[in-house]
Amino acid sequence: MNNNGQWTENWINIQSISNGMIILPDQTKVSGVKITPRNIFILDEMSQSNIMIALKNFYNLIDFEFWLVVADRPVDISMYLSTLQLQYQNQTNPAVRKIINQDIQKGNSFMNNNVVDTEYYILFKEKNLEMLQKKVRMLISGLAQAGLIARQTSNEDLRIILDSFLNGGRSFNFGAVAI
DSSP, X not given: OOTTSSSGGGTSOOOEEETTEEEOTTSOEEEEEEEOOOOGGGSOHHHHHHHXXXXXXXXHHOOSOOEEEEEEEEOOOHHHHHHHHHHHHHOOOHHHHHHHHHHHHHHHHHHHTTXXXXXXXXXXXXXXHHHHXXXXXXXXXXXXXXXXXXXXXXXXXXXXXXXXXXXXXXOOOOOOOOO
């Protein structure tokens, strides 16, 4: 292990990230699910209550150690803004140009105010691959019963989590080093 590096991942025990799992040197795998955010507070009180009860029941069914992780990720709308700029330049109607310009200004406001997208994860450790897959299916199914959509974490999701917690939100690139 190299303890001289600037970043935490230079000295933590991660062998690799593949197939939606962080592989540790002892072959323990860290995986889980990414939960699609849902604003339940726009629903009526009865629907909110039903979702909360379903979530309580779901959490009470989990019989293994897990981590509930919330990570903020900067929103990148630069491609969207570029498309708007092109539309603005190609538009001759002054009213439409005004609307496009307002959208561009609103987009720039988002970019200048460091707007973030919040992502939610449930992660766990498991050595047995079959048991890991069973736990992922159970999490997805339980969250679906509570009205939430979830999917297994991807390699990119896991890298984002590492970036968020280990590098103060700064991203780093993975790849081979040419010698």
